[in-house]
Amino acid sequence: MIDAAGLRVMKAIADEGSFTAAASSLGFTQPAISQMVRRLEQKTGTALVDRMGRQVRLTEAGEVLARHAVTVLSALDAAEEEVAAIAGLRSGRVRLMAFPSSSASLVPQALALLKRRFPEVTVRFSEGEPPESLAALRAGECDLAVAFAYEGTDVGRGEDLDAFVIRPLLDDEVRLALPVDHPLANSDVVDLSRAADEPWIAGCPRCRGHLVSLAYRAGFAPNVAFESEDYVAVLGLVRAGLGVSLVPDLILNSAPHEGIETRSLSPSSRRQIHAVTTEDLLRVPAVAATMEALEASAAAMRPVSTLRTP
Amino acid sequence: MIDAAGLRVMKAIADEGSFTAAASSLGFTQPAISQMVRRLEQKTGTALVDRMGRQVRLTEAGEVLARHAVTVLSALDAAEEEVAAIAGLRSGRVRLMAFPSSSASLVPQALALLKRRFPEVTVRFSEGEPPESLAALRAGECDLAVAFAYEGTDVGRGEDLDAFVIRPLLDDEVRLALPVDHPLANSDVVDLSRAADEPWIAGCPRCRGHLVSLAYRAGFAPNVAFESEDYVAVLGLVRAGLGVSLVPDLILNSAPHEGIETRSLSPSSRRQIHAVTTEDLLRVPAVAATMEALEASAAAMRPVSTLRTP
DNA sequence: GATGAGTATAAGCGGAAGTTATCGATGTGA
DNA sequence: TCACATCGATAACTTCCGCTTATACTCATC
Structure with missing residues (x-):
């Protein structure tokens, strides 16, 4: 009244x-x-x-x-x-969710950049694999997700991606990780079928799925000897000679990998790393700023013109 | 914004x-x-x-x-x-100002009535002779004034009365007060000129002015032996035989007056008692209620059809 | 009594904010 | 899987609130 x-x-x-x-x-x-x-x-x-x-x-x-x-x-x-x-970005909170292997390099760099530009913006960060992070985004439990998709697949399977804003960040090569003394290490590019009989070490469920799918196309069913969500563990197993693995290049930039050789695959395989949010949340300045920081950090990390826009 | x-x-x-x-x-x-x-x-x-x-x-x-x-x-x-x-009169404060001789009868009755009707309305009451109360009203220091004017004069001299709302309350006869044994007490109506040689006891400045003016018209200048703003004192002086006085009837209803006789004057003299406020303040419910209580109390006090609307 | 300062009132206008109608998207249940 | 129900967005229209301009009126002051 x-x-x-x-x-x-x-x-x-x-x-x-x-x-x-x-x-x-x-x-x-x-x-x-x-x-x-x-x-x-x-x-x-x-x-x-x-x-x-x-x-x-x-x-x-x-x-x-x-x-x-x-x-x-x-x-x-x-x-x-x-x-x-x-x-005015003198305040604000962003809830960021990223998959574990991004937490080591891309995300920390982006958050450092964000902190430098907008010290007052606080970020609450949690780890989550793409399916979880997208669900959290959908449920309103996070504002921004860093997710990945293997070449030829979508970020979220079964999700309607129309509701999301998806920005490409990095194009990450999937390489074959071998112990230093492995016979396959003598060629620069390794045909996947040559590793058909190797014992395999698989990463997260999606990564295992990717391995199986690649192997299927190369004509074999991989013998998965071990699996671990933790890439440090995966690399340790490889180093110990217990098997070979498919490892995204991004991991190798952050995890210690002495005693390990990596080779490009033929046919080559890549995964795309994306930042995902909603149209509305992108209009929240703190979210937009975080997005920009992620994009800037990604651009700084990748070799020039490596990114393939999907 | x-x-x-x-x-x-x-x-x-x-x-x-x-x-x-x-x-x-x-x-x-x-x-x-x-x-x-x-x-x-x-x-x-x-x-x-x-x-x-x-x-x-x-x-x-x-x-x-x-x-x-x-x-x-x-x-x-x-x-x-x-x-x-x-x-809604469930609250509110009224600042009431009334001249001293009204405080004893009219005002208390009105306030009791108001309290009965609207217990939550609080009244801040102070005494003041008409010139002061009107000035207070003008200055915004009070909301409602009870003032009087002797017949033929205005409530406030030199004030612009257009700014005020003036409501007549009582028509108060001015009577001659005498000691019981005074010779003039033997007639019902006393011609003022017969008291020309009496020593006079005067009330407030305006009352003294009124006495002088009445006496002038009756052909004499009164010999004012004493003056007091307090009518109880005035009556005391009269009772003690120190002089005669002009006393409004309203006083006699409230002050003790054993040992005193009062007589109507010829020519008769009256004073009008008014409630004064502003048009705006009359739209304040608490002020309007107080005004009504004053009017109701006044109506209850006076003999039927005694009031002369000016 | 003229002037200046202040408020009230009338008339007119613009735009803000609501309504209806409709569309598109999204779950939901048969 | 298709129809249906629900919810939000949008467009177009309309109304009416609230501001402005213009003017009258009142009251102090010189």
Whole structure:
């Protein structure tokens, strides 16, 4: 019923002492104030000002409104300022979810960049493989997901990707990891079928699926001797000579890999790393800034013009 | 910039979980909410809701607004309720100023009546002779004045009475007060000139002025032996035989006057008692109620059809 | 009594904000 | 799997609130 504008007017009258002064202090004309007060008076059902000749004075009810005006207006200001801080990147929180093997290099770099640019933006980071992270995004539990998709597949299987904004970040080569002394290590590019009889070490479920699919196309079914979600463990197993593995190049930039050789595959295989969010969330400045930081970090990491836009 | 309506909408969305539900809870249609949110978003410069498919969720900035909405809206409600209490006579304060000789009878009765009708209305009462009370009214220091004017004069001399609302309350006969054994006490009506040689006891300055003026018209200049603003003292002096006095009838209803006789004057003299306020203040319910209580008490006090409307 | 300062009122206008109608997208249930 | 129900977005229209301009009126002051 009664609104902030009315309170603002009453307060201006109380402060300035006349309708005319109140009007100019609010950037209105005098009749506007006159009408506003009249409207307020008939809404509240009592006189708010006492017009004694040419000087106006607030009545008790008028004083009440002027007094409450301070509370209401300052609460409004506080709300406005808080939102303005979020809009102006002087505040804000981003919930980021990334798959584990990105946490070591791409994400830390991006977050460092973001922190440098917008120190006040806080990021809550959690790890999650693409299916989980997209589900979290859909459920409103995170704002931005870093996910990957093997060449020829989609980021999320069975998800409607139309609802998401998907930005390519990196094009990550999948390489064959071998112990240093492995016989296959003597050629630069290894045909996958030559490793048909090797024991295999698989990564995460999707990575295992990718291996199986590649092997199928190369004409064999891989003998998966071990599997681990942790690429450090995978590389350890390879180093120990317990098998070979398919490892994204990005891993090798961050995990220690002495005692391990990697070779390009033929046919080559790649995975695309994407940042995923929604159209609305991209309009949240902190989310957009994080997205940009991810894109900038990715651009700095990859060799020039390696990225294939899907 | 941002107003209470916007906050109310954000809060409704937060509470109801959808635009449609928020709309019906606020009594609007769904497009109204849709547009409202869009306006808010372009005013604040950030996304406030995340439209994931057909479910909407608030963003951080949206949550901020919904959170502040509680503060702002409850402050607005508080203001409204406080004013409504004043308008509904469940609260309110009246500053009443009355001349001393009315304080004993008319005013107490009126205030008792007011208290009976509206127990929550508080009255701050102070005494003041007409010139002061009108000045206080003009200065905004009181809301309602009980003043008197001797027949043929105005309530305030030199004041512009147009600014005031003046309501007649009582028509008070001015009587001659004598010691019981005074020779003039043997006739019902006393011609003022017969008291020309008496020593006089005068009341307040205006009353003394009235005495002088009446005496002048009766052909003598009164010998004022004593004067006192306190009518109890005046009556005491009369009782002690130190002189005679002109005393309004109203006084005799409230002050003890054993040992004193009063007689009507010829030519008769009266004073009018009025309640004075401003047009605006009369629209303040508590002031109007006090005014009515005064009028009701006055009506109860006077003999039927004694009041002369000026 | 003229002037200046202040408020009230009338008339008019613009735009803000609501409504209806409709579309597109998204789950849901037969 | 297709139809249906639900929800949000959009467009077009309309209404009416609230501001401005213009003017009258009141009241102090010189």
